[in-house]
Amino acid sequence: MPDWLALYYDDPIEITHGEGRHVWDSAGRRYLDFFGGILTTMTAHALPEVTKAVTEQAGRLLHSSTLYLNRPMVELAERIARLSGIPNARVFFTASGTEANDTALLLATAYRRSNTVLAMRNSYHGRSFTAVGITGNRGWSPTALSPVQTLYVHGGVRTRGPFAHLDDRAFIDACVADLKDVLGHTRPPAALIAEPVQGVGGFTSPPDGLFAAFREVLAAQGVLWIADEVQTGWGRTGDHFWGWQAHARSGPPDIVTFAKGIGNGMSIGGVVARAEIMNCLDANSISTFGGTQITMAAGLANLTYLLEHDLQGNARRVGGLLIERLRAVTAGLPGVREVRGRGLMIGIELVKPGTDEADPRAAAAVLEAARHGGLLIGKGGGHDSSALRIAPPLSLTVAEAEEGAAILENALRSLY
Template identity: 85%
Template sequence: MTTDASQSPAHGSAKHLYQRHQAVLPDWLAVYYADPIELTHGEGRHVWDAEGNKYLDFFGGILTTMTAHALPEVTKAVSEQAGRIIHSSTLYLNRPMVDLAERIAKLSGIPDARVFFTTSGTEANDTALLLATAYRRSNQILAMRNSYHGRSFTSVGITGNKGWSPTSLSPLQTLYVHGGVRTRGPYADLDDAGFIAACVADLEDLLGHVRPPAALIAEPIQGVGGFTAPPDGLYAAFREVLHERGILWIADEVQTGWGRTGDNFWGWQAHGQNGPPDILTFAKGIGNGMSIGGVVARAEVMNCLDSNSISTFGGTQITMAAGLANLTYLLEHDLQGNARRVGGLLIERLRAIAAQLPGVREVRGRGLMIGVELVKPGTDQADPDGAAAVLEAAREGGLLMGKGGGHNTSVLRIAPPLSLTVAEAEEGAAILERALRSTQF
């Protein structure tokens, strides 16, 4: 961690700001670190805090700064759009919104696609649930165990992770399905084919006991759940079962979209043998920090609502300008390919480190979406205290990461901007190795 005192603002310390934060914001609004930090600016894959400390950013504002901090192409597009008009709502024609919708519809892989823009992934998933339940005339939803889909009343109600679901009250009736976590649970000891077969049999058995649900919603790789994933093809096998019964498949691509997994542009494409999802949701990285979310669905599903609707802030001109510039940069610079190459090197480097440390149970992931699961050495028991200690030590060393995972937050979440260089990947791995060793792993 390096310090540049010239960058430090003169209007009070982070400690004082945290006291003000605690006095006026909710207790449940979590912040990282025993001594929280205020990030004041960034460039490329680095950010600086209010004290002038420089960090390598391996979390990107929760997978949101997808390409780079202060990317000139995006900041220029935002500045130019702000000089024309910032917002008008969906009650007026909006050229940047139509431009971005056309590009996303084509990229989605969904035939005859329609796109609706929101302000967040939570709102996108909320909209997808509205569409599915209206289209199917059912309030029953299938969701994956260990899942996370947002913080609205409906999305909390289908979240299969009790650490992020503060209430059991919901307008939806949710049934949880096996399969989102490959290396834990009742089918963990099976090979991949056996795992898929067991999960499909469980799904078929479940559907034999209930009225037909509206949809299955699933993250191709579970984000908050600790970057866990099933074997490739699981959701294709699920889709075959669902399609026979008219049940929709919603792919939650809020964290997995836009090439982050390296192998595919969308996470669903690892499970696409039986075609694309009926509904796809996206958010986070497309705006590179601007508030963009959205839903893609085939026309008959998207158009099923029989009442009026608008979006005041979804698709606003300034966010669409950012999204267009960011998507153009992503595609022209093949950041998906970079995620595959650099992410592959980073995963192998971290697995080599983990092989020497009994407190690391698993290094998993794909592209630049990597989870490092920690356990108490000599056991298979999650170690959230250890994960918190490593997070602190990494920050002291100049590296920012996230954490998550199941009921116990014991997985380090690594998701840098997709423009990460090989040298930066090596630097981050070295800092993380020192942090792991210093906390007695």
């Protein structure tokens, strides 16, 4: 394995099995899982409905590629098209969020006949050559070479940067002015790509309505809006099914990308776009593994469970309790700069006490302490991975939320 394929923890663990919101390592230790394989185990580990669907499909056919008719793929595409809010939508499945964002950029640049892309500072969109080229987070962008010209705009991080001192309305106005200034110095771009909540960036987000305000400016030049919903989709933010809906004044995006949670661990990504955009390519294209039968069976079962059990509502209720509990237990701790998030997508940003300077060593120490307490969390952030990332399966119970908050409190107090 390459050196850059990093593992969590000084003494890395092998996860061997899971059930519900818990996993076990190869030593038999049980952990409460507050990271879900990077926001991918969306409903629960070993969810019987998904396990059954995968098993039954595996007994019939694993794979045939998109060169043949595929009923599970069509059924899932129809459901996602209806849920997307995009009129006359078309859906293309991929095997990952990276590939989904690549596809969205291909569509946008071909449709607009421009290779200029607007992206947000502190953003992350995947690990392919193209996706790295639009990622505004130095820790995840190993090269400056890119097939697109990327222009970065303000707005993804509310509490840092030159506009942090402004109230929400003034913050939006300043970011819009910055966007207009950028557009005044370049030919019209193909698209703006943005995460409604920045995932790898530490679960930061702008005030509600920012992207609607951006859309009004962009639409005047025909610039498309791509919402990267790889981490925010399927109700994780609680208040909305899609993250873009917090900015819904201007209607749905032109393109939505998704992945992670829809497969509950199976490799599903995809793109939803208006038919005129999706159909703009004038060359053949297929996907060998996108839309394969076994992953589509998992996605159908998982989406059905999510909707029938109102996991979006659970994310809103339990997530709201969890974030308030975390704010209470961290109040007064000198190294905690901010507890932020919405639904079951919560970030805790750590700094060196008495300063505003990011403290990645503290984040790593809390990660270790939480693990020893029986809790798995993640970390990220645009300032040297100094934010703790909390994103449990959406079926999290109140009792489990309280248990996780108590473990995190002990982990933080062991440091401060």
